[in-house]
Amino acid sequence: MRIGVLTAGGDCPGLNAVIRSVVHRAVAGHNDEVIGFEDGFKGLLDGHYRPLDLNAVSGILARGGTILGSARLERDRLREAAENCAELTAKYGIDVLIPIGGEGTLTAARMLSDAGMPVVGVPKTIDNDINGTDRTFGFDTAVGVATEAIDRLKTTAESHQRVMVVEVMGRHAGWIALESGMAGGAHGICLPERPFEIDSLVKMVEERFARGKKFAVVCVAEGARPAEGTMPYEKGIIDQFGHERFTGIGTRLAVELEARLGKEARPVILGHVQRGGTPTAYDRVLATRFGWHAVEAAHAGQFGKMTALRGTSIEMVPLAEGVSELKTVPEGRMYEAESVF
Amino acid sequence: MRIGVLTAGGDCPGLNAVIRSVVHRAVAGHNDEVIGFEDGFKGLLDGHYRPLDLNAVSGILARGGTILGSARLERDRLREAAENCAELTAKYGIDVLIPIGGEGTLTAARMLSDAGMPVVGVPKTIDNDINGTDRTFGFDTAVGVATEAIDRLKTTAESHQRVMVVEVMGRHAGWIALESGMAGGAHGICLPERPFEIDSLVKMVEERFARGKKFAVVCVAEGARPAEGTMPYEKGIIDQFGHERFTGIGTRLAVELEARLGKEARPVILGHVQRGGTPTAYDRVLATRFGWHAVEAAHAGQFGKMTALRGTSIEMVPLAEGVSELKTVPEGRMYEAESVF
């Protein structure tokens, strides 16, 4: 068999572990050939690829980033790929394409699959918001980075009687905020799934101070929003040219809390630190299993599907299921965490 | 409601997170009272306990160990507890006992439950070998520690053309060896579930050297054993007094590989480093959820059960199911890892 593999979309710890696993299983396990397209679908369309043998993936298991590069996919060029998918498959002589990517990539994968290309997808997102799989690799690493930051902030907040607002990733789903908030013991957690009540947040902090705990940590997803009309800075800061500038919800919430509480509040914006670097052991194992099962699925002719964690097993689910809707935090999980506002 | 909580058995990162979560949910959520017995069942029998309020569990989420202490349970004294369980329950005025522990503790919990005590168990083991739950807290931390060690050993092994044998915990189940071996990219993995073939291990290393990779890392569970008759040191080292001494499989395997390969091999014994210290974010979240659901189960009168992770949910399963048999690594998972010998 000849397998094409590519990585597309944002960085995510574990991408290299999947590539390595695909190559190991295919080459050492099945005597397959593997080629890697560079910079995602761009490499597929423009003919930039290279053969991947065991040496090519040596030493990359624990490394962040992707040895194949990645790039944003433009809609037009994707349609071009779908229209020419038979030619592309023939041109590279591949029997299957294994794209590793997030919602956009899997939607593209589905488009190619529908157009007749043999495709096995591998879901990827630090946000853990892809449907059909219990977890995605990269998420555990992101939660770990955010949790370590909260751990460190707590001692500072405590020593200096401050409110700290940590903004973590998660534009549409609040998984990182939920789990790092729980793991770090944040006193308040704000998610995109539920507009937060600034009054309740203020009350919680005041009650803590009344109880003698003279600090608080709030963990807010970048996509969290206050309930309408409750925060003056709702629209962000408009600069002298009339443009809204780099002032996310973390910064605005800190400004607001400081104003209402009359106590110092400080924002911390972790940003891209959450999505790069060495993956945790958990993410390496999940990524490795995804790669292994993607190759097995290819050999079993299970096209149009993607790998998914279900309980302790890796199963194949239709790409359509993975991209049907975003997996957001359900009410029950918010209730469990106690501190979601 | 009045809740008694205790921790028993070996250390496990996340114990304090469960205790904290039980107290948070019970006190802040239900207005319950919580008391903590000291040193496991010993405290229950000897009347050593203390009230646990929010302040008592402040700042312990990320701390290893257990603020309640732990101790080995003696069979006789457990029977004593079972026989007097009505008196004990009455004496402390508790409506439920939440014991947090491994297989032995859960068996004891079941005995008390069968004798009429209202019990909700929380499973705990770094070995991940308790039946009925996808995972247990503590396991992720142990795998993380072992993986970091393998990461570090690889560069040393590579620079100096050596074979490294890492012995990790796991007397009866090889989960830690399997997952840290996969995450660290160990070239050989030996599990208690399958006697390993020393000849195959030797061949694998020789083939690596033949391919120009002048090092290898073998990850061996402390309970792994060679196939019968294949290793002279099978019985361990007998000292001048005729006693077998601290020479686990890791050391013996290194001796054997060095002899057969004619190349330097070095053992590393991580030991108790794997079972202490700050839990990973994953373990803190799982432990916190277990504690929360244990309290909910108590309020719902779901006695004789234990918390369990099933997919993404926490469910209550009968204690009997948890202790019926050890959850060992199935053949399919070994096959996936490729490098199990």
Next chain:
Amino acid sequence: MRIGVLTAGGDCPGLNAVIRSVVHRAVAGHNDEVIGFEDGFKGLLDGHYRPLDLNAVSGILARGGTILGSARLERDRLREAAENCAELTAKYGIDVLIPIGGEGTLTAARMLSDAGMPVVGVPKTIDNDINGTDRTFGFDTAVGVATEAIDRLKTTAESHQRVMVVEVMGRHAGWIALESGMAGGAHGICLPERPFEIDSLVKMVEERFARGKKFAVVCVAEGARPAEGTMPYEKGIIDQFGHERFTGIGTRLAVELEARLGKEARPVILGHVQRGGTPTAYDRVLATRFGWHAVEAAHAGQFGKMTALRGTSIEMVPLAEGVSELKTVPEGRMYEAESVF
């Protein structure tokens, strides 16, 4: 001997290690008594203190923050302390005061010392900018946190062909930016000590891209400033109310680089994450040695001095020397780093 100890100023990993070491050396080594004033000089003035014995400092070595609390010192109240220092010393029956703090605290310490109070100072700053000592504890931890962030950002930047701007602490001295920039391999470093040339930064990034390296990481101290007239956003962003808002040099530099390069640039603001949490081994050793030598100095009657690292030894230097001027990065060190702009 009866010793008073206090911590003042911002959080700094290692404060608890100093407190513990003072108590260990004094109580176990000299049979002294130790009392700890709460919230810095405030506790000294307001009579808030507690005895510190071996149990009081048990388990705090590796913990961030300070068990004694800290608070900003107001000039007026300090003068009050200086004027009443004989009474204060008598009131608490202390033979020496050991204040642990930064430049402000050491200046206050000097004032008290000049007024006749027996004082032995311990310098503290994550910024490493106190004169008279080779290093201060807390700095190594801060550099470690910033370096790990740069490590993670590099793989993201590389995969996605971006420019990352990391803003680290250092208002007046650029030590953290210099060392984390060197340790993380940042391609550009901007320090408060030298106005940076935005043109040179742009040229460096363009040359990297021309050489096929399609990313760059710039590490900028919060106190770094562009050479006059070279950056339009020099004055920060003015909001709709005419106020400059939370938009540090990191954010502004990212905006500017993106505009000039026509490539995506992203800021990361680590903020207080750098000054809290578990200290590194290096900082724990240095803090422990400082505490030990402070007690010895007290017994030797070396008042008006502070502990200082000189080569491999701890020496006592006059407080006056420590606060005479800020220790900034000398030209030679910038030249060594190569990438300072």
Next chain:
Amino acid sequence: MRIGVLTAGGDCPGLNAVIRSVVHRAVAGHNDEVIGFEDGFKGLLDGHYRPLDLNAVSGILARGGTILGSARLERDRLREAAENCAELTAKYGIDVLIPIGGEGTLTAARMLSDAGMPVVGVPKTIDNDINGTDRTFGFDTAVGVATEAIDRLKTTAESHQRVMVVEVMGRHAGWIALESGMAGGAHGICLPERPFEIDSLVKMVEERFARGKKFAVVCVAEGARPAEGTMPYEKGIIDQFGHERFTGIGTRLAVELEARLGKEARPVILGHVQRGGTPTAYDRVLATRFGWHAVEAAHAGQFGKMTALRGTSIEMVPLAEGVSELKTVPEGRMYEAESVF
């Protein structure tokens, strides 16, 4: 200028950082050429080398191991090198050789230098026992790894009322044991520099238990030895074939303490985990500075010298000084640590 560089001796975090720094400074700073000999002096003698340009050292700053490999040096072949050093220098057209290594390597470097080869040495040892420099890179990483292990062991020991014996590296000098013992808060520290008194160790543990602290951690350097005649296992364990086996001082001390105390004692042998993997920020900065100054020294014609940290500066000291004697832990430092037995 044409520069030859090689790494020899045991693995040490920071080797790659030195290589990278030499290449950066030489190529980008001076327009030099650099070649790297493979597997230490072997590559020099056998003609195995490769050119090192900026791309060759890209991405290696944070990586453990050495991209050039290393190998043990045989005395005879070294003498061969010394006898032919003029020919070797001419053969490769190098103007200077920069060997990076420990005592053995620096002795060899001195031999070559005395024989007329232009040599600039860079000292390397995780043990920190090279004379003439305040510190060596690799040491901080080793101490960090050992300290993290002690941190983890403490919670386990505390929960389970055990004595833990951690054996760390250091055959002739106890720096790693001293600093990780201090940083981890070990209750006992045993160094090669002073035969330890087992009776005092036993007494210390008993006093701790008497004070209600029901655990203890002892940190022992692999080269530590009990005072003569005080420990029965002094000679190690003799196996059934009459050979002493892998039973270092850590294991023997645990056996002895268990026997004398009547309490469980467990050994942990960290081994090579201490000498591999990603270097700390401290070690990367020191290694980078050493590389930079080695190139400058070469251009200044300062041959027969090695780089050394003195206070905050890098200075050049004669190779003879570096190898004259081992830098062991002085009495004063032991006294400071309080817990050295």
